[in-house]
Amino acid sequence: MKPTETKNITFPGKHDRETVIAVIHRHWFDMFSHLLTGILMGMVLLGSLAVLPALYPDIAAGQHAAFFFFMENTFLLFLWVYLFLIWIDVYFDVWIITDERIVNIEQKGLFVRHISELRFSQVQDVTSEVEGIIPSILDYGEVFVQTAGEQTRFIFRNVPNPIGIKDLVMRLASDAREDDIEEAVKLLHETKRPGMFS
């Protein structure tokens, strides 16, 4: 997995001693496909700046020219804000893997934000899925984490290198289980009474 800059990453609810191992955003192609409509509209707008005055010379004269450029500028302004609204909706969906848990932050529009977390001790099974020609070529897909908690399935959507993420989560879950077992054994020995484990 590509190393990510995790040193200065902070998120809501981060514990003081918690170490961020990976920050995963959606794959760039998934973000691009969401922004594609806006990008195409931008290209049409910019193209029309050259094409329309050539096709309709009246547009480039007097008050018509001023109105034409005003409308183009207004559309560009709205488009710029629209593109960033889409960007916020897509880019701010993030999965943070720390040494203790997985945190999923899902941004839905401007005013809805879901944060869920999954401790590694609750992980039962991890599956990765890559479906389609473009995801296969660009190596992105989904990772499903089966849990023992209230939320039965935790999903990484359209993330890069899903197999690498699956392996990472499995390793961390396995380490967490070993730590839990060690802790349980230690506790058992501390509370050992005569006659136990003879």
Added chain:
Amino acid sequence: MNEIMNLLYLVVVLGITGVSLFVVYHILRYSLSRKKAIEGAVLFISVFLFLLFTNMILFSQLDWRSILGTAANTTL
């Protein structure tokens, strides 16, 4: 006529500025990295202000009586 258009334009500008403030707030509040938050906000604000400023200049040069009068003549 110009007064009505000025009023409508003011409403539109206030609306788009309000939405932009929300965008900047989200970028600054919810970015995981301070550096990327500032870069994103600066990029958005700089282009937004440029487009808004040029938009206001272009609007101020419009004579709505002339534009709408021409449009009415063309339709008739």
